[in-house]
Amino acid sequence: AQSVSQHNHHVILSEAASLELGCNYSYGGTVNLFWYVQYPGQHLQLLLKYFSGDPLVKGIKGFEAEFIKSKFSFNLRKPSVQWSDTAEYFCAVTLNAGGTSYGKLTFGQGTILTVHP
Amino acid sequence: GAVVSQHPSWVICKSGTSVKIECRSLDFQATTMFWYRQFPKQSLMLMATSNEGSKATYEQGVEKDKFLINHASLTLSTLTVTSAHPEDSSFYICSAQVHTEAFFGQGTRLTVV
Numbered sequence: 001a002q003s004v005s006q007h008n009h010h011v012i013l014s015e016a017a018s019l020e021l022g023c024n025y026s027y028g029g030t031v032n033l034f035w036y037v038q039y040p041g042q043h044l045q046l047l048l049k050y051f052s053g054d055p056l057v058k059g060i061k062g063f064e065a066e067f068i069k070s071k072f073s074f075n076l077r078k079p080s081v082q083w084s085d086t087a088e089y090f091c092a093v094t095l096n097a098g099g100t101s102y103g104k105l106t107f108g109q110g111t112i113l114t115v116h117p
Numbered sequence: 118g119a120v121v122s123q124h125p126s127w128v129i130c131k132s133g134t135s136v137k138i139e140c141r142s143l144d145f146q147a148t149t150m151f152w153y154r155q156f157p158k159q160s161l162m163l164m165a166t167s168n169e170g171s172k173a174t175y176e177q178g179v180e181k182d183k184f185l186i187n188h189a190s191l192t193l194s195t196l197t198v199t200s201a202h203p204e205d206s207s208f209y210i211c212s213a214q215v216h217t218e219a220f221f222g223q224g225t226r227l228t229v230v
Contacts, residue, residue: 004160032217043121044210044221051217090160100149100166103214107153107160 002027006108023091123222140211
């Protein structure tokens with residue numbers, strides 16, 4: 001069975017600091033990779049996704065992630081965080097099997113990011 | 118993006134009673150919806166895939182008689198927690214897939230006392 005591991009449970013940063021959240025997955029086949037964000041009191045929202053092609057993907061709000069196949073990693077980065085980035089971030093994986101597989105997500109434990117002004 | 122609405126946002130019920138949670142797609146039709154469960158400080162775990170007009174598909178270890186799923190229309194899936202017990206207290210989230218993206222409801226906090 002596939003699994004996803006996020007290294008940090010809680011990250012605290014000051015505004016303008018750089019961010020990198022680690023994500024590793026365990027699965028030998030072809031996967032799709034996602035980062036979701038949940039702002040306080042809101043729905044989970046998609047930040048970015050990787051299916052194939054350029055392993056460096058850019059998402060909304062200045063976030064990017066790099067897929068390193070040899071390391072089974074998909075780390076999320078942002079060069080300069082803002083107070084409004086305070087949220088919980090989830091890495092997720094699905095099998096690359098088409099159909100409804102995009103909805104059957106395996107999530108990591110989540111990382112709470114707190115950004116101080 | 119597509120909007121998925123879940124109701125109620127939170128519910129408290131007595132042990133032994135049943136609770137129904139609704140998941141609606143507001144601006145699109147969803148032949149397939151998904152139900153997740155999240156325990157405190159743990160990740161979301163897929164419970165089941167809800168299929169319009171047919172039986173739900175449950176993940177291994179999820180009791181289908183305990184968590185009844187009905188997907189009677191293209192915009193509504195319901196999860197009923199039957200004979201709820203305190204260990205069923207959790208955060209339940211539904212989602213619907215549109216093309217290659219999943220859209221989530223806001224979740225339902227269930228507390229069984």
